[in-house]
Amino acid sequence: MTSTPETAVLGSLTEALASVLSCSREVIELAVCTMVAGGHLLLEDVPGVGKTTLARAMARGVGGTSKRIQFTPDMLPGDLTGVSVYQQSTGRFEFHPGPLFANIVIADEINRANPKTQSAMLEAMAEGQISVDGDTYPLPDPYMVIATQNPIELEGTYALPEAQLDRFMTCASFGYPTADAESAMVANDHTDSPLAHLERVCSAEDIARLRAQAGRVRVARPIADYIVALVASTRRWEGVRYGASPRGSLGLAAMARSRAMTLGRDFVLVDDVQAVAVPVLAHRLVLDHGGYGTGVMERSRALVADIVSATPAPRVANV
Structure with missing residues (x-):
């Protein structure tokens, strides 16, 4: 490193x-x-x-x-995003931000949470903003x-x-x-919270x-082609009904860049892509037999590991 x-x-x-x-x-x-x-x-x-x-x-x-x-289960979307409250003193609606503002x-x-409330987080997670009563924050x-x-x-x-x-x-x-x-954990002194002595780094x-x-870490074209090949394989692999979306390709590239930087490099290697492929792609797969839960996620992770093993990796010199 x-x-x-x-x-x-x-x-x-x-x-x-x-x-x-x-x-x-x-x-x-x-x-x-x-x-x-x-x-x-x-x-x-x-x-x-x-x-x-x-x-x-x-x-x-x-x-x-x-x-x-x-x-x-009883949470409402407004409990996350915030609400506009009418202020009699001003005669106007005033927005009170919810806990998503952090x-x-x-x-x-x-x-x-119920599906309606879960979906309220989509805009926040995808675009870094929320819309309430026609206004965007x-x-x-x-x-x-x-x-x-x-x-x-x-x-x-x-x-x-x-x-x-x-x-x-x-x-x-x-x-x-x-x-x-x-x-x-059992033997430790429990008079304090485990995080009591964790200071801001x-x-x-x-x-x-x-x-x-x-974002400035370089991804050579052969590495980019390899990322696309891995994601494309999830869309046609046996046992997978729906594979990863192009957002999966972008996420895989972003995580490979992040890993490369943590290791002191300004370029991505095949090892970076392979190291993060399972946590980036497995949860995005919809398997043929459907279902949810721990067993399905384990099968998805195994499938992505198989895809990584079966997809030829490029030989790219350090750039």
């Missing part, structure tokens, strides 16, 4: 998060890369494994503003949604629409902690600068 100012900041953030979280370092690195790539992250797993803690730790480590939304939005158990920059969801087989959950899943750049699963990690302005820098 080449040391650069960017790698120093991102390395410090990763180390700070790893010091207070019990999840795997791979998940932490994926979360940091997703933030730098300008995307949104979906954390999917059973309750109680630390999904919300990771989201809160990210918000604290980055600084800026953060809001947490606990999704429930640099990092923690959408906790997003699949407990820009959201803070940088803007990131870190959502958690429980497996769809659990009672009181709704499947996220495919259009909304496509807005998440990456999807990760924690899995249960190792026995050693879980023993350490960088600012929202730093993240905006890093995002701009990541």
Whole structure:
């Protein structure tokens, strides 16, 4: 790894998060890369494994503003976007922003909300703005949604629409902690919150600068062709009804750029693309036999891994 100012900041953030979280370092690195790539992250797993803690730790480590939304079946779209309230004193409607107006939005158990409320987040996630009563309001920059969801087989959950899943750049699963990690959690002093000693590592302005820098990381034409070939394969692979959209190609390129920058390079290698292909593409697939939940996601991840193994990779010299 080449040391650069960017790698120093991102390395410090990763180390700070790893010091207070019990999840795997791979998940932490994926979360940091997703933030730098300008995307949104979906954390999917059973309750109680630390999904919300990771989201809160990210918000604290980055600084800026953060809001947490606990999704429930009776939540309405206005509970997220905000509402216009008539002010008698002025004779005008005044907009009161909702919790979507923050640099990092923690959408906790997003699949407990009804589909109408879930869809209210589409504009925010895709365009960085929301529309209320005919007026459009820009959201803070940088803007990131870190959502958690429980497996769809659990009672009181709704499947996220495919259009909304496509807005998440990456999807990760924690899995249960190792026995050693879980023993350490049990033995730790619980007088303080796990995040009590986590200090801010960088600012929202730093993240905006890093995002701009990541966008300038070079993707050679053979690498771009390889990304398109991987995504195209998801559309015709056996067992897949609908493959990844062009947004998947753009997300794969953005995550490959982000990973390259965290490793101190200003160009993308095949390794960068292959390392992020599963978390970028798996949640975008609709399988032939349908269904939702942990088992389906595991099959999707296995299919993407097979596609990566079967797709010839270009030989590109460092540029």
